[in-house]
Amino acid sequence: MQVATLGPSGTFSEQAALGLFAPAQGHQLQLHSHLQRCLLALPAQADVAVVPIENVSEGFVPVVLDYLVTADVHIAQEMSLPIAFSVCAHGDNIERLYVQFVARGQCRDYIDSLGDIEIVPTQSNTESLALATEYGQGAGAIIPSHLDQQLPASMHCLRTDVQDYSHNQTRFVVLKAGPTPRDAVGNKTSIMVINDDDRPGLLEKVLHCFSTRRLNLTSIVSRPTGQGFGRYHFFIDVAVEVENIAMQGALKGVSQIARVKVLGCY
Numbered sequence: 037m038q039v040a041t042l043g044p045s046g047t048f049s050e051q052a053a054l055g056l057f058a059p060a061q062g063h064q065l066q067l068h069s070h071l072q073r074c075l076l077a078l079p080a081q082a083d084v085a086v087v088p089i090e091n092v093s094e095g096f097v098p099v100v101l102d103y104l105v106t107a108d109v110h111i112a113q114e115m116s117l118p119i120a121f122s123v124c125a126h127g128d129n130i131e132r133l134y135v136q137f138v139a140r141g142q143c144r145d146y147i148d149s150l151g152d153i154e155i156v157p158t159q160s161n162t163e164s165l166a167l168a169t170e171y172g173q174g175a176g177a178i179i180p181s182h183l184d185q186q187l188p189a190s191m192h193c194l195r196t197d198v199q200d201y202s203h204n205q206t207r208f209v210v211l212k213a214g215p216t217p218r219d220a221v222g223n224k225t226s227i228m229v230i231n232d233d234d235r236p237g238l239l240e241k242v243l244h245c246f247s248t249r250r251l252n253l254t255s256i257v258s259r260p261t262g263q264g265f266g267r268y269h270f271f272i273d274v275a276v277e278v279e280n281i282a283m284q285g286a287l288k289g290v291s292q293i294a295r296v297k298v299l300g301c302y
């Protein structure tokens with residue numbers, strides 16, 4: 037299987053991908069420089085993409101949710117990883133800090149404690165290390181803790197566990213081309229309610245389809261449609277298998293109110 041994920045080697049995404057698709061079992065990892073490129077690798081270059089979708093403190097990763105609105109893919113699997121960060125630098129002083137755009141929000145307290153320094157957002161935690169190494173004196177990087185022991189000779193670890201929450205975790209999903217298969221099994225169904233025709237009470241009516249059938253929603257997130265203020269798509273997780281009779285009833289009900297896409301059962 038060709039597996040697209042975020043590179044270069046050393047990212048948390050690579051760890052998640054290796055955990056699910058071991059090279060020893062014949063899988064091949066493709067490491068892409070941007071999250072968007074991992075997503076676009078489907079289906080021509082890769083069979084699956086392993087991407088972060090949600091962090092315990094930062095919430096959902098917008099680029100992944102927005103992609104799910106229109107892309108012809110489904111979520112086939114999920115896994116969570118504990119996420120710990122360290123900070124490394126050339127000397128003891130940091131004037132310029134490289135940090136991945138999602139990691140930045142997870143290490144906010146530490147970054148604020150550095151005062152008025154230059155913050156350079158990057159695409160991946162491994163890219164942060166590479167750019168800080170290249171820049172030289174004055175530069176530091178927020179890096180995954182599993183890279184602490186593999187720093188280049190010019191860099192040293194200044195502090196470990198700089199994430200705001202000790203129980204920090206990120207949830208990764210496996211995306212595959214095509215719609216959710218009919219025989220998909222799991223205890224969670226993800227759907228996207230696509231808001232083509234905004235009107236009063238739309239969300240209330242959608243939620244009613246689940247509450248009257250006593251179906252438990254485990255998350256509901258809105259994403260802007262891009263069509264104007266106040267217009268949102270709704271990304272909903274339901275704690276039940278897609279083939280469940282009540283869930284099928286709810287889906288039928290929702291589809292009479294708005295366009296609905298089943299994103300996966302896993």
Ligand SMILES: O=C(O)C(=O)C[C@]1(C(=O)O)C=C[C@@H](O)C=C1
Nearest residue numbers: 047048049088136138160161206
């Ligand atoms: O840069 C990495 O190491 C990644 O795998 C990306 C990513 C993300 O974008 O959420 C994955 C897990 C952590 O939450 C921080 C960064």
